[in-house]
Amino acid sequence: MNQLPSDEKKPAAWSGNDAWLGLGLMLIVSVVYFAIIFSLKNQENILVYYVASFEFTLLIPIAVIFFWRKVSWKELGFQKFSGVYANLALGFGLLIGAYILVIVNNIAMIALGVVTQADVLSEMIGEVNAPYLFAFTTVIVAPIVEEMFFRGFLFKGLREKYGWIHALFFSSLIFAIFHGQIATLIPTFLLGALFSYMYQRTESIYPGIILHFFVNALGSAALLLM
8 A cells, every 4th residue: 555556557548649739728718707797797797707617617628529539528537446445545545634734734825925725716706705605615525526627637648748747747737837826836736636646546526526525615614603
């Protein structure tokens, strides 16, 4: 269990170039999405629209590439994995270690006067005035959709071209940048690396979804209590 996972995995039905193409499509879709959102007449509900719909835009690039390559969505890693309890125990153990670094990072950011992600999200919750929608999107939708894109699609595709270690680095860095907060760049990168590592060990998207759900649930609970 302590050995690094092997590179000998079932090849993806799409290439590393397809993964980069999907990332490019994601950027284009995001630009179009925000152009549409900011053009809406009802500006008071703009954050509600954003919270309710943005995560789903990540599925569009996957749909395009998979339609083109004639790939089943199951190939993202929707499958059972062996050693369920041992792998989840390992994942949560690594998550505790990552949280220690997250706490150190947050303390450093606060000391430097940098606006943290918690500050931004707290303000957003107040403006949205739909805390349960925010919680549902953050805790349920985000872990599923983001794991589908960043681990099931991007990491697995890049692994075909660069090997799993480099794919872990690239996909985790992109995952961190995607969240758009300098203050949480390192913690988000570490979490992305952990989720990618669990995918590499199990070839399943479920461990990442479970750990991602746990992380977001804790964060959302803290924000809602605040």
